[in-house]
Amino acid sequence: GGEAPPSAAKVLFGKYEVGRLLGCGAFARVYHARTAGTGQSVAIKCISKHKVLRGGLAGNVRREIAAMRRLRHPHIVRLYEVLASRTKIYFVLELAKGGELFARISAHGRLPEDAARRLFQQLVSAVAFCHARGVFHRDLKPENLLLDDQGDLKVSDFGLSAVVSTANGDRLFQTLCGTPAYVAPEILSKRGYDGAKVDIWSCGVILFVLAAGYLPFNDPNLMNLYRKIYRGDFRCPRWISPELRRLLGRLLDTNPETRLTVEGIVADPWFRTGLEEDRFLA
Ligand code: ADP
Numbered sequence: 001g002g003e004a005p006p007s008a009a010k011v012l013f014g015k016y017e018v019g020r021l022l023g024c025g026a027f028a029r030v031y032h033a034r035t036a037g038t039g040q041s042v043a044i045k046c047i048s049k050h051k052v053l054r055g056g057l058a059g060n061v062r063r064e065i066a067a068m069r070r071l072r073h074p075h076i077v078r079l080y081e082v083l084a085s086r087t088k089i090y091f092v093l094e095l096a097k098g099g100e101l102f103a104r105i106s107a108h109g110r111l112p113e114d115a116a117r118r119l120f121q122q123l124v125s126a127v128a129f130c131h132a133r134g135v136f137h138r139d140l141k142p143e144n145l146l147l148d149d150q151g152d153l154k155v156s157d158f159g160l161s162a163v164v165s166t167a168n169g170d171r172l173f174q175t176l177c178g179t180p181a182y183v184a185p186e187i188l189s190k191r192g193y194d195g196a197k198v199d200i201w202s203c204g205v206i207l208f209v210l211a212a213g214y215l216p217f218n219d220p221n222l223m224n225l226y227r228k229i230y231r232g233d234f235r236c237p238r239w240i241s242p243e244l245r246r247l248l249g250r251l252l253d254t255n256p257e258t259r260l261t262v263e264g265i266v267a268d269p270w271f272r273t274g275l276e277e278d279r280f281l282a
């Protein structure tokens, strides 16, 4: 790194030397930082309290953060620490050095089926791990899928979207401001929904994008997009194998009752190919 004089670097809480901006989201800015002393690289996500966490860090939000801090999994971005100033909340996170997965797809196009499967297996292992602990992502989408320096997947924001939406008091607001292309039909219809089923739908959209190189549901007109999602109106491109086609159909099932569960995915022949046996049984 650069040898900026100490006075030029912003030091947070006497501990983190904040560096360059890594990315921006709807609610947050994420910076590269180094831990003073150990020199460990981390990512620091800054959220303005008045924008999002109107109710402060009380009750539910505090519990959600405690749950997130307990999630330790090779394919989930670790949350090391949560700090707060008067106006901001800082999430100190594991750094994902490879950047966003979908930046790579937009640059290089769709992945061969084997590579798509490997990343999808990593995604499902993270999702299964969280669901078994009662934590749902509810906002799985491209910007939340990062890569490490080995090209392995790291899911970010697990549990965080629940914190944000709890504080917002309106999940739909957040959804409509976010990425409707990944949102399950039952969310659009404003009925109650099951966090696990919603995550599975998003996993289906992500798998489609990995293997096809484009979105299954897409339309410049928002109402048309919603209509396509409601109807589950998508078509697999011809290069998708029959086995993968079948799995996609069972993930992008508009009926949450019949949609595959994590157990169903793990039992799927396309998914199981090349899988190390006991990885999902823990
Ligand atoms: P928001 O919750 O507002 O959507 P994100 O958590 O998605 O914010 O972060 C915004 C961007 O910052 C991401 O899309 C990604 O490019 C980058 N980023 C976030 N977390 C990390 C991380 N742990 N390591 C590297 N880059 C990250």
Ligand code: MG
Pocket: 025, 143, 144, 157
């Ligand atoms: Mg995000």
